[in-house]
Amino acid sequence: MASDKAKGPELGQTFIAGLWKENPVFRLLLGMCPTLAVTAAVRPALTMGCCVIFVLVCSNIVVSLMRNLLKPHLRILMFTLAIATFVTIADLFLKAFQPDMSEVLGPYVPLIIVNCIIICRAEACASKNGMVVSIIDAVGMGLGFTLTLCVLAGVRELLSTGMILDTKVMPEAFVPWAAMSMPVGAFITLGLMLGLVNIITKEAS
Amino acid sequence: MDTLSILLMGFISIVIINNLVFTKFLGICPYLGVSGRIDMAFGMGLAVTFVVTLSGMLTWMIDHWVLMRMGLEVTRYVCFILVIASSVQLVEMYLRKFFPSLYESFGIFLPLITTNCAILGLCLFINLWEIDNLLEAVVLSFGAGIGFTMAICIMAGIRENLNMADVPESLKGAPITLITAGILTLAFMGFAGMIR
Numbered sequence: 001m002a003s004d005k006a007k008g009p010e011l012g013q014t015f016i017a018g019l020w021k022e023n024p025v026f027r028l029l030l031g032m033c034p035t036l037a038v039t040a041a042v043r044p045a046l047t048m049g050c051c052v053i054f055v056l057v058c059s060n061i062v063v064s065l066m067r068n069l070l071k072p073h074l075r076i077l078m079f080t081l082a083i084a085t086f087v088t089i090a091d092l093f094l095k096a097f098q099p100d101m102s103e104v105l106g107p108y109v110p111l112i113i114v115n116c117i118i119i120c121r122a123e124a125c126a127s128k129n130g131m132v133v134s135i136i137d138a139v140g141m142g143l144g145f146t147l148t149l150c151v152l153a154g155v156r157e158l159l160s161t162g163m164i165l166d167t168k169v170m171p172e173a174f175v176p177w178a179a180m181s182m183p184v185g186a187f188i189t190l191g192l193m194l195g196l197v198n199i200i201t202k203e204a205s
Numbered sequence: 206m207d208t209l210s211i212l213l214m215g216f217i218s219i220v221i222i223n224n225l226v227f228t229k230f231l232g233i234c235p236y237l238g239v240s241g242r243i244d245m246a247f248g249m250g251l252a253v254t255f256v257v258t259l260s261g262m263l264t265w266m267i268d269h270w271v272l273m274r275m276g277l278e279v280t281r282y283v284c285f286i287l288v289i290a291s292s293v294q295l296v297e298m299y300l301r302k303f304f305p306s307l308y309e310s311f312g313i314f315l316p317l318i319t320t321n322c323a324i325l326g327l328c329l330f331i332n333l334w335e336i337d338n339l340l341e342a343v344v345l346s347f348g349a350g351i352g353f354t355m356a357i358c359i360m361a362g363i364r365e366n367l368n369m370a371d372v373p374e375s376l377k378g379a380p381i382t383l384i385t386a387g388i389l390t391l392a393f394m395g396f397a398g399m400i401r
Contacts, residue, residue, distance in 0.1 A: 029379055032237065033322045037230040076319070077290055084283040092279070107329040110282050114322045116234060182394070183228060187387030194380040195373075202375065 011136050018140030024117045025148040026197045031117040035149060036186040037108050042165050045153035047101045049146025051090045051109060056118050056138040058086040063126040064134040070127070079122045080113065087112045117145060155189055156180045212344045219348040222399055225323050226356040227390045229330070232323030236357055237382055246361035248310060250354025254347065256296055257324050260289045261346025264328040265339060285328050293319045323353055359389065 024030045031052075038048045062082045070078060091109045094102040102109065112118065121141055126134040154164055160180035162170035179185050225231040232253070239249045264285050272278055297315050300308040308315075318324065327349045336342045363385055372381050 029237070030234075032233040033230050033326075036233060076316075080286050080290060080319070081283060084286045088279065088282050091282070107326060107333060110329055111231075111322050111326055113282060113286055114320045114325050116320060119320060179391075183230065183390040184387045184394070186230070187383050187390060191376070191380045191383030191387060194383065195376040198375040198380065 011133065014133060015136050015140040018137065018142075018144040019147070020144070022141075023144045023148060024120075024141055025145060026194060028117075028120070030120055031115045031145060032190075033111065034108055034115060035152065036183070036190060038105060039149055039153040039156055039186060040160070040181045041157045042150060042153045044101060044104050045149040046146070047094070047098065048105060048108065049142070049149050051087075051094070052112060052115065052117070052145055053139065053142030054090055055083060055086045055112055056121060056142045057135060059083045059118055059122055060126040060134040060138040061131060063122045064129060064131045067127045075127065076119070076123075079119055079127075083118055083122070084113045117141060152186075152189060152193065155193075156185050160185065208340075212341060215341060216344050216348040217399075219345055220352040220355065221393070222396050224352045224356060224393060225326065225349050226353060227393045229326065231326035232321050232353055235317065235321055236353075236360060236386070237379060240357050240360040240364055240382070243358060243361040243365060246357045247354065250350070250357050252296070252315060252318060253321060253323065253353050254350025256289070256293055256318050257327055257350040257353070258343065258347045259296070260292045260324055261327055261331060261349070262339070262343050263288050263292060265331060265336070265342040268332060269337075281332070285325060289324055289328070290319050323349065356389075360386065363389075 018024070022028060025032070025035050034048055034052075038044045059079070059082050063079055066078070087110060090112070091102070094105070094109060121138060125137045129137070158164055158169060159177045161176055162168060162174045177185070180189070219225075223229070226233070226236050235249055235253075240246050267284055267288060268281065272281060272284065293315065297308075300315070327346060331342050331345060336345065360382075364382065367381065367385065376384070
Protein backbone atom coordinates (compact mmCIF):
# COMPACT_ATOMS: atom_id res chain seq x y z
CA MET A 1 0.00 0.00 0.00
CA ALA A 2 3.06 2.25 -0.34
CA SER A 3 1.79 3.54 -3.66
CA ASP A 4 -1.23 5.09 -1.97
CA LYS A 5 0.82 7.68 -0.10
CA ALA A 6 2.27 9.36 -3.19
CA LYS A 7 -1.11 10.30 -4.57
CA GLY A 8 -2.37 13.01 -2.22
CA PRO A 9 -4.07 15.21 -4.83
CA GLU A 10 -5.63 12.18 -6.50
CA LEU A 11 -7.17 11.11 -3.21
CA GLY A 12 -8.78 14.55 -2.99
CA GLN A 13 -10.12 14.09 -6.51
CA THR A 14 -11.63 10.73 -5.57
CA PHE A 15 -13.29 12.34 -2.57
CA ILE A 16 -14.74 15.29 -4.48
CA ALA A 17 -15.93 13.10 -7.38
CA GLY A 18 -18.55 11.42 -5.20
CA LEU A 19 -20.05 14.76 -4.21
CA TRP A 20 -20.88 16.14 -7.64
CA LYS A 21 -19.09 14.75 -10.71
CA GLU A 22 -20.05 11.15 -9.97
CA ASN A 23 -22.88 11.81 -7.55
CA PRO A 24 -24.52 8.40 -7.11
CA VAL A 25 -28.10 9.60 -7.35
CA PHE A 26 -27.98 12.49 -9.83
CA ARG A 27 -25.30 11.18 -12.18
CA LEU A 28 -25.17 7.42 -11.88
CA LEU A 29 -28.88 6.90 -11.07
CA LEU A 30 -27.99 4.35 -8.39
CA GLY A 31 -29.83 3.62 -5.18
CA MET A 32 -33.15 4.99 -6.37
CA CYS A 33 -35.36 2.93 -4.04
CA PRO A 34 -34.19 4.42 -0.71
CA THR A 35 -33.85 7.83 -2.36
CA LEU A 36 -37.55 7.83 -3.14
CA ALA A 37 -38.77 5.95 -0.08
CA VAL A 38 -37.18 7.71 2.90
CA THR A 39 -37.23 11.32 1.73
CA ALA A 40 -40.65 12.35 3.05
CA ALA A 41 -38.84 14.23 5.87
CA VAL A 42 -35.26 15.32 6.62
CA ARG A 43 -34.67 13.31 9.80
CA PRO A 44 -35.19 9.79 8.37
CA ALA A 45 -33.24 10.81 5.26
CA LEU A 46 -30.30 11.85 7.43
CA THR A 47 -30.44 8.61 9.43
CA MET A 48 -30.56 6.60 6.23
CA GLY A 49 -27.58 8.52 4.86
CA CYS A 50 -25.53 7.78 8.00
CA CYS A 51 -26.38 4.06 7.78
CA VAL A 52 -25.32 3.99 4.14
CA ILE A 53 -22.02 5.76 4.92
CA PHE A 54 -21.29 3.26 7.71
CA VAL A 55 -22.08 0.21 5.56
CA LEU A 56 -20.27 1.60 2.54
CA VAL A 57 -17.05 2.35 4.46
CA CYS A 58 -17.02 -1.01 6.27
CA SER A 59 -17.82 -3.08 3.19
CA ASN A 60 -15.25 -1.22 1.10
CA ILE A 61 -12.59 -1.93 3.75
CA VAL A 62 -13.44 -5.63 3.88
CA VAL A 63 -13.71 -6.02 0.11
CA SER A 64 -10.42 -4.22 -0.53
CA LEU A 65 -8.68 -6.41 2.07
CA MET A 66 -9.93 -9.64 0.53
CA ARG A 67 -9.73 -8.55 -3.11
CA ASN A 68 -6.74 -10.81 -3.88
CA LEU A 69 -8.36 -13.91 -2.40
CA LEU A 70 -11.59 -13.75 -4.40
CA LYS A 71 -12.55 -16.17 -7.15
CA PRO A 72 -14.22 -14.20 -9.97
CA HIS A 73 -17.49 -16.16 -10.09
CA LEU A 74 -18.02 -16.01 -6.33
CA ARG A 75 -17.14 -12.30 -6.14
CA ILE A 76 -20.61 -10.79 -6.05
CA LEU A 77 -21.85 -13.36 -3.53
CA MET A 78 -18.99 -12.55 -1.17
CA PHE A 79 -19.63 -8.80 -1.53
CA THR A 80 -23.30 -9.33 -0.73
CA LEU A 81 -22.55 -11.44 2.33
CA ALA A 82 -20.10 -8.85 3.68
CA ILE A 83 -22.63 -6.08 3.08
CA ALA A 84 -25.45 -8.09 4.70
CA THR A 85 -23.36 -8.53 7.84
CA PHE A 86 -22.71 -4.80 8.23
CA VAL A 87 -26.34 -3.96 7.47
CA THR A 88 -27.39 -6.31 10.27
CA ILE A 89 -25.06 -4.42 12.62
CA ALA A 90 -26.47 -1.05 11.52
CA ASP A 91 -30.04 -2.30 11.88
CA LEU A 92 -29.49 -3.66 15.40
CA PHE A 93 -27.75 -0.41 16.38
CA LEU A 94 -30.70 1.66 15.16
CA LYS A 95 -33.18 -0.63 16.92
CA ALA A 96 -31.28 -0.21 20.19
CA PHE A 97 -30.48 3.51 20.17
CA GLN A 98 -32.96 5.10 17.75
CA PRO A 99 -36.08 2.93 18.10
CA ASP A 100 -38.49 5.50 16.66
CA MET A 101 -36.29 6.12 13.61
CA SER A 102 -35.99 2.36 13.14
CA GLU A 103 -39.79 2.21 13.17
CA VAL A 104 -40.08 4.94 10.50
CA LEU A 105 -37.44 3.47 8.20
CA GLY A 106 -38.83 -0.06 8.61
CA PRO A 107 -37.63 -2.51 5.97
CA TYR A 108 -35.63 0.14 4.13
CA VAL A 109 -32.65 -0.33 6.48
CA PRO A 110 -32.24 -4.06 5.62
CA LEU A 111 -32.84 -3.07 2.00
CA ILE A 112 -29.45 -1.30 2.04
CA ILE A 113 -28.11 -4.81 1.27
CA VAL A 114 -29.42 -4.59 -2.27
CA ASN A 115 -28.62 -0.89 -2.67
CA CYS A 116 -26.81 -0.68 -5.99
CA ILE A 117 -24.44 2.06 -4.75
CA ILE A 118 -22.71 -0.26 -2.33
CA ILE A 119 -22.26 -3.20 -4.70
CA CYS A 120 -21.21 -0.78 -7.44
CA ARG A 121 -18.48 0.79 -5.28
CA ALA A 122 -17.28 -2.63 -4.08
CA GLU A 123 -17.03 -3.80 -7.67
CA ALA A 124 -15.74 -0.62 -9.32
CA CYS A 125 -13.40 0.69 -6.62
CA ALA A 126 -12.70 -1.53 -3.63
CA SER A 127 -12.02 -4.72 -5.59
CA LYS A 128 -9.30 -2.92 -7.58
CA ASN A 129 -7.74 -0.46 -5.12
CA GLY A 130 -5.97 -0.42 -1.77
CA MET A 131 -7.64 0.29 1.54
CA VAL A 132 -6.93 4.05 1.75
CA VAL A 133 -8.37 4.84 -1.68
CA SER A 134 -11.38 2.64 -0.97
CA ILE A 135 -12.15 4.40 2.32
CA ILE A 136 -11.85 7.86 0.76
CA ASP A 137 -14.05 6.79 -2.12
CA ALA A 138 -16.64 5.31 0.24
CA VAL A 139 -16.80 8.47 2.38
CA GLY A 140 -17.09 10.71 -0.70
CA MET A 141 -19.82 8.61 -2.29
CA GLY A 142 -21.66 8.22 1.02
CA LEU A 143 -21.60 11.97 1.67
CA GLY A 144 -22.78 12.65 -1.88
CA PHE A 145 -25.67 10.26 -1.33
CA THR A 146 -26.57 11.74 2.07
CA LEU A 147 -26.49 15.31 0.75
CA THR A 148 -28.74 14.39 -2.16
CA LEU A 149 -31.19 12.65 0.17
CA CYS A 150 -31.26 15.69 2.45
CA VAL A 151 -31.85 18.16 -0.38
CA LEU A 152 -34.69 16.04 -1.73
CA ALA A 153 -36.15 15.49 1.73
CA GLY A 154 -35.80 19.20 2.53
CA VAL A 155 -37.83 20.22 -0.52
CA ARG A 156 -40.49 17.60 0.16
CA GLU A 157 -40.78 18.32 3.87
CA LEU A 158 -40.92 22.07 3.29
CA LEU A 159 -43.72 21.79 0.75
CA SER A 160 -45.71 19.07 2.52
CA THR A 161 -45.66 20.55 6.05
CA GLY A 162 -44.12 24.02 5.79
CA MET A 163 -41.49 22.97 8.35
CA ILE A 164 -37.91 21.71 8.26
CA LEU A 165 -36.71 19.72 11.29
CA ASP A 166 -39.60 21.05 13.43
CA THR A 167 -38.80 24.70 12.64
CA LYS A 168 -41.55 26.61 10.90
CA VAL A 169 -40.18 28.15 7.71
CA MET A 170 -43.16 29.00 5.56
CA PRO A 171 -45.47 31.99 6.37
CA GLU A 172 -48.78 31.41 8.21
CA ALA A 173 -50.86 31.59 5.03
CA PHE A 174 -49.02 28.66 3.40
CA VAL A 175 -51.28 25.73 2.56
CA PRO A 176 -49.38 22.41 2.86
CA TRP A 177 -49.22 20.30 -0.29
CA ALA A 178 -50.27 16.90 0.98
CA ALA A 179 -49.25 15.22 -2.29
CA MET A 180 -45.58 15.98 -1.61
CA SER A 181 -45.42 13.51 1.27
CA MET A 182 -46.96 10.76 -0.89
CA PRO A 183 -45.18 8.62 -3.51
CA VAL A 184 -46.24 11.09 -6.23
CA GLY A 185 -44.22 13.87 -4.63
CA ALA A 186 -41.11 11.68 -4.46
CA PHE A 187 -41.16 10.73 -8.13
CA ILE A 188 -41.96 14.19 -9.47
CA THR A 189 -39.52 16.08 -7.21
CA LEU A 190 -36.68 13.73 -8.15
CA GLY A 191 -37.59 13.95 -11.85
CA LEU A 192 -37.57 17.76 -11.81
CA MET A 193 -34.33 17.78 -9.80
CA LEU A 194 -32.60 15.55 -12.37
CA GLY A 195 -33.79 17.95 -15.06
CA LEU A 196 -32.34 20.87 -13.08
CA VAL A 197 -29.00 19.05 -12.72
CA ASN A 198 -28.97 18.51 -16.50
CA ILE A 199 -29.53 22.25 -17.07
CA ILE A 200 -26.75 23.22 -14.61
CA THR A 201 -24.33 20.78 -16.27
CA LYS A 202 -25.08 22.21 -19.67
CA GLU A 203 -24.61 25.81 -18.48
CA ALA A 204 -21.28 24.91 -16.93
CA SER A 205 -19.83 23.18 -19.98
CA MET B 206 -64.06 -14.82 6.23
CA ASP B 207 -62.98 -18.18 4.89
CA THR B 208 -59.45 -18.96 3.74
CA LEU B 209 -60.16 -18.58 0.03
CA SER B 210 -61.51 -15.05 0.29
CA ILE B 211 -58.62 -14.01 2.56
CA LEU B 212 -56.20 -15.30 -0.08
CA LEU B 213 -58.09 -13.55 -2.87
CA MET B 214 -58.21 -10.26 -0.95
CA GLY B 215 -54.48 -10.50 -0.22
CA PHE B 216 -53.73 -11.16 -3.88
CA ILE B 217 -55.79 -8.23 -5.20
CA SER B 218 -54.42 -5.98 -2.48
CA ILE B 219 -50.77 -6.65 -3.33
CA VAL B 220 -51.29 -6.47 -7.09
CA ILE B 221 -53.25 -3.22 -7.24
CA ILE B 222 -53.56 -1.40 -3.93
CA ASN B 223 -50.24 -2.07 -2.22
CA ASN B 224 -48.31 -2.49 -5.47
CA LEU B 225 -44.63 -2.75 -4.56
CA VAL B 226 -43.47 -0.36 -7.27
CA PHE B 227 -46.08 2.35 -6.79
CA THR B 228 -46.49 2.46 -3.04
CA LYS B 229 -43.33 0.90 -1.57
CA PHE B 230 -40.73 2.12 -4.13
CA LEU B 231 -39.32 -1.37 -4.53
CA GLY B 232 -37.75 -2.52 -7.78
CA ILE B 233 -37.32 1.02 -9.09
CA CYS B 234 -33.96 0.29 -10.77
CA PRO B 235 -35.24 -2.30 -13.28
CA TYR B 236 -38.51 -0.33 -13.48
CA LEU B 237 -36.57 2.65 -14.86
CA GLY B 238 -33.80 0.68 -16.58
CA VAL B 239 -35.54 -2.15 -18.43
CA SER B 240 -38.81 -0.44 -19.33
CA GLY B 241 -37.61 0.79 -22.73
CA ARG B 242 -39.30 -1.92 -24.80
CA ILE B 243 -42.46 -3.81 -23.97
CA ASP B 244 -41.22 -7.34 -24.81
CA MET B 245 -38.11 -6.94 -22.65
CA ALA B 246 -40.21 -5.52 -19.84
CA PHE B 247 -42.55 -8.51 -20.01
CA GLY B 248 -39.63 -10.98 -19.95
CA MET B 249 -38.12 -9.23 -16.95
CA GLY B 250 -41.51 -9.25 -15.22
CA LEU B 251 -41.92 -13.01 -15.74
CA ALA B 252 -38.41 -13.76 -14.46
CA VAL B 253 -39.02 -11.62 -11.37
CA THR B 254 -42.41 -13.27 -10.76
CA PHE B 255 -40.81 -16.71 -10.80
CA VAL B 256 -37.89 -15.81 -8.53
CA VAL B 257 -40.04 -13.83 -6.10
CA THR B 258 -42.53 -16.70 -5.70
CA LEU B 259 -39.74 -19.20 -5.14
CA SER B 260 -37.75 -17.08 -2.72
CA GLY B 261 -40.84 -15.82 -0.88
CA MET B 262 -41.76 -19.43 -0.17
CA LEU B 263 -38.23 -20.53 0.75
CA THR B 264 -37.52 -17.57 3.03
CA TRP B 265 -40.84 -18.08 4.83
CA MET B 266 -40.00 -21.74 5.43
CA ILE B 267 -36.46 -21.02 6.59
CA ASP B 268 -37.60 -18.13 8.77
CA HIS B 269 -40.39 -20.06 10.51
CA TRP B 270 -39.05 -23.58 10.63
CA VAL B 271 -35.34 -22.97 11.21
CA LEU B 272 -34.47 -19.44 12.37
CA MET B 273 -37.38 -18.84 14.76
CA ARG B 274 -37.13 -22.30 16.34
CA MET B 275 -33.42 -21.98 16.94
CA GLY B 276 -33.48 -18.31 17.99
CA LEU B 277 -31.23 -17.22 15.13
CA GLU B 278 -33.28 -14.19 14.02
CA VAL B 279 -30.12 -12.06 14.00
CA THR B 280 -28.87 -13.86 10.91
CA ARG B 281 -32.14 -13.27 9.07
CA TYR B 282 -30.83 -10.79 6.49
CA VAL B 283 -27.77 -12.85 5.66
CA CYS B 284 -29.94 -15.97 5.22
CA PHE B 285 -32.51 -14.15 3.09
CA ILE B 286 -29.93 -12.75 0.68
CA LEU B 287 -28.25 -16.16 0.42
CA VAL B 288 -31.58 -17.82 -0.41
CA ILE B 289 -32.37 -15.19 -3.05
CA ALA B 290 -28.93 -15.37 -4.64
CA SER B 291 -29.05 -19.15 -4.78
CA SER B 292 -32.58 -19.32 -6.17
CA VAL B 293 -31.56 -16.92 -8.92
CA GLN B 294 -28.58 -19.18 -9.61
CA LEU B 295 -30.89 -22.21 -9.66
CA VAL B 296 -33.29 -20.59 -12.11
CA GLU B 297 -30.36 -19.61 -14.30
CA MET B 298 -28.95 -23.16 -14.41
CA TYR B 299 -32.38 -24.70 -14.99
CA LEU B 300 -33.19 -22.35 -17.85
CA ARG B 301 -29.79 -22.82 -19.48
CA LYS B 302 -30.21 -26.60 -19.43
CA PHE B 303 -33.85 -27.00 -20.43
CA PHE B 304 -34.95 -23.77 -22.18
CA PRO B 305 -31.82 -22.39 -23.92
CA SER B 306 -33.82 -20.05 -26.16
CA LEU B 307 -35.61 -18.46 -23.20
CA TYR B 308 -32.25 -18.22 -21.41
CA GLU B 309 -30.75 -16.37 -24.39
CA SER B 310 -33.59 -13.87 -24.46
CA PHE B 311 -33.31 -13.08 -20.72
CA GLY B 312 -29.58 -12.45 -21.08
CA ILE B 313 -28.15 -10.08 -18.49
CA PHE B 314 -31.46 -9.65 -16.59
CA LEU B 315 -31.25 -12.97 -14.77
CA PRO B 316 -28.19 -12.25 -12.59
CA LEU B 317 -29.47 -8.69 -12.09
CA ILE B 318 -32.56 -10.03 -10.33
CA THR B 319 -30.44 -10.81 -7.26
CA THR B 320 -30.04 -7.11 -6.58
CA ASN B 321 -33.68 -6.31 -7.37
CA CYS B 322 -34.95 -4.80 -4.14
CA ALA B 323 -38.51 -5.93 -4.87
CA ILE B 324 -37.54 -9.50 -3.99
CA LEU B 325 -35.69 -8.92 -0.72
CA GLY B 326 -38.26 -6.23 0.08
CA LEU B 327 -41.16 -8.63 -0.31
CA CYS B 328 -39.46 -11.28 1.87
CA LEU B 329 -38.97 -8.60 4.54
CA PHE B 330 -42.56 -7.37 4.25
CA ILE B 331 -43.90 -10.92 4.63
CA ASN B 332 -41.89 -11.07 7.82
CA LEU B 333 -43.08 -7.61 8.92
CA TRP B 334 -46.79 -8.31 8.27
CA GLU B 335 -46.44 -11.49 10.38
CA ILE B 336 -47.95 -13.84 7.81
CA ASP B 337 -48.18 -17.13 9.71
CA ASN B 338 -49.36 -19.45 6.97
CA LEU B 339 -47.28 -20.80 4.11
CA LEU B 340 -50.07 -20.68 1.50
CA GLU B 341 -50.73 -17.01 2.20
CA ALA B 342 -47.03 -16.21 1.88
CA VAL B 343 -46.85 -17.97 -1.49
CA VAL B 344 -49.97 -16.19 -2.79
CA LEU B 345 -48.62 -12.81 -1.65
CA SER B 346 -45.23 -13.45 -3.30
CA PHE B 347 -46.88 -14.48 -6.55
CA GLY B 348 -49.14 -11.42 -6.42
CA ALA B 349 -46.14 -9.16 -5.86
CA GLY B 350 -44.50 -10.61 -8.98
CA ILE B 351 -47.66 -10.08 -11.03
CA GLY B 352 -47.95 -6.52 -9.70
CA PHE B 353 -44.35 -5.80 -10.71
CA THR B 354 -44.95 -7.25 -14.21
CA MET B 355 -48.05 -5.11 -14.59
CA ALA B 356 -46.28 -1.93 -13.47
CA ILE B 357 -43.25 -2.43 -15.70
CA CYS B 358 -45.41 -3.30 -18.74
CA ILE B 359 -47.60 -0.21 -18.32
CA MET B 360 -44.45 1.90 -18.04
CA ALA B 361 -42.89 0.30 -21.13
CA GLY B 362 -46.06 0.96 -23.12
CA ILE B 363 -46.03 4.62 -22.12
CA ARG B 364 -42.31 4.99 -22.85
CA GLU B 365 -42.65 3.53 -26.34
CA ASN B 366 -45.09 6.33 -27.11
CA LEU B 367 -43.01 8.88 -25.23
CA ASN B 368 -40.25 8.41 -27.84
CA MET B 369 -42.45 10.26 -30.32
CA ALA B 370 -43.35 13.09 -27.94
CA ASP B 371 -41.62 16.45 -27.85
CA VAL B 372 -39.90 16.42 -24.46
CA PRO B 373 -37.83 19.45 -23.29
CA GLU B 374 -34.10 18.81 -23.87
CA SER B 375 -33.07 18.79 -20.20
CA LEU B 376 -35.86 16.40 -19.15
CA LYS B 377 -35.05 13.69 -21.71
CA GLY B 378 -34.27 10.21 -20.42
CA ALA B 379 -34.51 9.51 -16.71
CA PRO B 380 -36.23 12.75 -15.53
CA ILE B 381 -39.29 12.39 -17.76
CA THR B 382 -39.52 8.70 -16.88
CA LEU B 383 -39.61 9.60 -13.18
CA ILE B 384 -42.28 12.24 -13.74
CA THR B 385 -44.35 9.75 -15.76
CA ALA B 386 -43.96 7.24 -12.92
CA GLY B 387 -45.18 9.92 -10.50
CA ILE B 388 -48.33 10.51 -12.53
CA LEU B 389 -48.89 6.73 -12.74
CA THR B 390 -48.71 6.41 -8.94
CA LEU B 391 -51.24 9.22 -8.72
CA ALA B 392 -53.57 7.15 -10.90
CA PHE B 393 -53.03 4.05 -8.77
CA MET B 394 -53.74 6.03 -5.61
CA GLY B 395 -57.36 5.96 -6.75
CA PHE B 396 -57.49 2.28 -5.73
CA ALA B 397 -56.46 3.04 -2.14
CA GLY B 398 -59.10 2.06 0.38
CA MET B 399 -60.79 -0.40 -1.98
CA ILE B 400 -60.10 -3.19 0.52
CA ARG B 401 -60.06 -2.19 4.19
